[in-house]
Amino acid sequence: MNKKHISTKENILQTTIDLLNKKGLQNVTFRNVADALHISLGNITYYFHKWDNLMDVIFTDYCVKDVKELYLYFPTNIHEIAQYISRIYDLQIKYTFLFSNFYLFFNVFSRYNHFKEEFFIDRMDKMRLGFIHLAEQNYMYLPSKDHDYDLLTKDMWVFVANWYGFSRMFNDSPNRITKEQFFMSIYNISVFHLTEEGKIAILESFDKLRKEGVFDK
Numbered sequence: 001m002n003k004k005h006i007s008t009k010e011n012i013l014q015t016t017i018d019l020l021n022k023k024g025l026q027n028v029t030f031r032n033v034a035d036a037l038h039i040s041l042g043n044i045t046y047y048f049h050k051w052d053n054l055m056d057v058i059f060t061d062y063c064v065k066d067v068k069e070l071y072l073y074f075p076t077n078i079h080e081i082a083q084y085i086s087r088i089y090d091l092q093i094k095y096t097f098l099f100s101n102f103y104l105f106f107n108v109f110s111r112y113n114h115f116k117e118e119f120f121i122d123r124m125d126k127m128r129l130g131f132i133h134l135a136e137q138n139y140m141y142l143p144s145k146d147h148d149y150d151l152l153t154k155d156m157w158v159f160v161a162n163w164y165g166f167s168r169m170f171n172d173s174p175n176r177i178t179k180e181q182f183f184m185s186i187y188n189i190s191v192f193h194l195t196e197e198g199k200i201a202i203l204e205s206f207d208k209l210r211k212e213g214v215f216d217k
Helices: 003-023 030-037 041-045 051-070 078-094 102-108 110-136 149-169 179-193 196-211
Strands: none
Touching: 003 030, 003 041, 003 051, 030 041, 051 078, 051 110, 078 149, 078 179, 078 196, 102 110, 110 149, 149 179, 179 196
């Protein structure tokens, strides 16, 4: 396959992702993609005979690949957590159509249901263990009735899985959740479980990213 064909295929994939993010999962067709790229439908079906073929590549070669890379581990070095949270935000913006409504996505594309465990259960287990490791380093309190890291993990996922749907409703208003507010919301969810040493370390890392302009992007 020559360079032109590779470029066209990648343009189709990226344009489809952009349209899905803007218009919603059920509101994009081959025609929309062709119009956005100013090409014929035949140019698209040359690479992707059916819409499902196109979505398969987007989901498995793009979404799953990036999610696996991010969630390969939950950082046990507390100084890496602020950067990790920043990457979660970026990934969710990159694939709005997926992260804004997991329930809708897996219902529309039920053939991907086998990824649910990989997307959720495995990630939650890694997060739960990550909290325990941080507690062992005295950055969080040891597990107890008051410091339930199973519940904290669920609280985190409830927020992470739902924040963008809320924010998008107010996209052009002060109620939109910025990247900095996303970080602070996660911090506020976990602050009760952080020791003073943990709070200082997290906020120092956050301040470093802010000075680097990470939250301005």
